[in-house]
Amino acid sequence: MADRKYMIVIGAGKVGWNLARELIEKGNEVTLIENNRDSYLTVEQELEHGVQYGDASELWVLERAGISRADMVIAVTGDDEDNMLICQVAKEKYLVDRIIARVNNPRNRPHFELLGVRPYVSATDLILRVIEHEVPDYGLVHLLDLPEERLEIIEMLLTDDSRVHGQRVGDLNMPAGSLLISVLREGEGGFVPGPDTVLEAGDEVLAVLDPSVEEDLKAFFGPDGNGS
Amino acid sequence: MFVVIVGCGRVGSTVARSMLREGHDVSCLDEDPEVHARLEVGLETSWEDAGGQFTVGTALETDALDAAGVEKADAFVASTNGDNTNIIIAQIAKRRYNVPTVVARILDPLRAEWYEKQGVKTICPTNFAIRMLEEELMGTAGDG
Numbered sequence: 001m002a003d004r005k006y007m008i009v010i011g012a013g014k015v016g017w018n019l020a021r022e023l024i025e026k027g028n029e030v031t032l033i034e035n036n037r038d039s040y041l042t043v044e045q046e047l048e049h050g051v052q053y054g055d056a057s058e059l060w061v062l063e064r065a066g067i068s069r070a071d072m073v074i075a076v077t078g079d080d081e082d083n084m085l086i087c088q089v090a091k092e093k094y095l096v097d098r099i100i101a102r103v104n105n106p107r108n109r110p111h112f113e114l115l116g117v118r119p120y121v122s123a124t125d126l127i128l129r130v131i132e133h134e135v136p137d138y139g140l141v142h143l144l145d146l147p148e149e150r151l152e153i154i155e156m157l158l159t160d161d162s163r164v165h166g167q168r169v170g171d172l173n174m175p176a177g178s179l180l181i182s183v184l185r186e187g188e189g190g191f192v193p194g195p196d197t198v199l200e201a202g203d204e205v206l207a208v209l210d211p212s213v214e215e216d217l218k219a220f221f222g223p224d225g226n227g228s
Numbered sequence: 229m230f231v232v233i234v235g236c237g238r239v240g241s242t243v244a245r246s247m248l249r250e251g252h253d254v255s256c257l258d259e260d261p262e263v264h265a266r267l268e269v270g271l272e273t274s275w276e277d278a279g280g281q282f283t284v285g286t287a288l289e290t291d292a293l294d295a296a297g298v299e300k301a302d303a304f305v306a307s308t309n310g311d312n313t314n315i316i317i318a319q320i321a322k323r324r325y326n327v328p329t330v331v332a333r334i335l336d337p338l339r340a341e342w343y344e345k346q347g348v349k350t351i352c353p354t355n356f357a358i359r360m361l362e363e364e365l366m367g368t369a370g371d372g
Contacts, residue, residue, distance in 0.1 A: 057311070057312050057336075057339070058336060058338065058339075059338045059339065059342065060338065079312075080288065081288065081310065081312040081313045081315075081316045082312050084312075084316050085312040085315055085316060085339075089342070092346070093342055105288075107289065107290070108288055110290070110324075111288065111316065111320060114319070114320060114323055114324055115316070115319060115323075
């Protein structure tokens with residue numbers, strides 16, 4: 001297979017084990033590393049030589065797993081320090097192209113940023129995002145964040161007191177650095193608005209923007225904005 | 229000098245007392261409140277009366293580091309029982325708080341060697357033990 005990659009997954013808990021299984025199913029070569037003997041033995045019954053026993057923050061354990069030829073290292077242990085260290089070493093010492101780290105405690109996110117361990121995934125944040133999405137009066141919902149590219153896509157519900165409802169899209173004076181890309185309307189589904197589209201209360205608007213204008217955009221679509 | 233010591237086991241607490249005795253300001257951070265008693269071993273007074281500061285908290289929590297006064301620290305010692313914790317918090321002290329002197333205790337010689345090269349000042353007790361054992365053994369071998 002042309003896109004067969006070598007991936008090292010650290011931590012054979014529920015996340016790591018299932019991840020390894022899925023990645024193998026997709027045709028990748030995967031090594032899972034686990035430092036708890038019992039967990040290792042359980043997983044080994046299924047993955048056999050695909051799992052190695054050892055503490056992946058010991059450099060020789062990573063080297064034994066062939067880190068120098070890995071296309072990707074994914075650290076999903078239950079310990080943020082371990083995930084940060086393993087990814088930092090993978091990236092800076094072994095020059096692995098792609099790393100992914102799991103954040104267990106969302107308050108540790110700034111540390112991942114500080115050490116350049118990106119991208120990272122936090123289950124808590126993902127669930128919070130779903131909650132935001134499910135509870136529309138939460139205001140602005142992030143659909144996609146690309147911090148490196150300084151771009152994000154957000155969704156916002158236009159409430160009855162939004163200053164922009166009733167306005168033509170062509171007349172909107174959107175904050176610089178933002179662009180209205182789609183409107184979701186009950187009964188009509190989603191569509192790309194034209195200049196003559198008139199926004200209605202109850203519409204959900206999707207916009208692409210520079211993260212720095214997020215507050216401006218929130219105010220623009222929201223009840224306290226200057227939507228004119 | 230104002231020294232913040234994170235992780236007050238045998239090493240951290242002893243260094244904390246010595247620094248205090250030398251007349252420095254010392255602030256200790258440990259997640260275990262019982263560690264306070266260890267700080268007072270051999271002291272006539274309480275740790276606080278002797279001039280020390282003690283904060284209970286997890287080393288990675290910014291709130292705990294702030295409470296311990298890291299932003300004013302002249303020196304920072306990472307001596308918890310976790311190598312990875314020490315490596316990470318030493319980098320946080322250096323990069324986020326700009327502490328001028330940062331030292332991390334790292335038991336694993338391989339990790340210590342690499343991070344030393346990356347500019348993290350490390351102390352590796354394991355290397356001392358290895359060297360001393362080797363010297364003892366080689367010395368014996370030489371005699372026989």
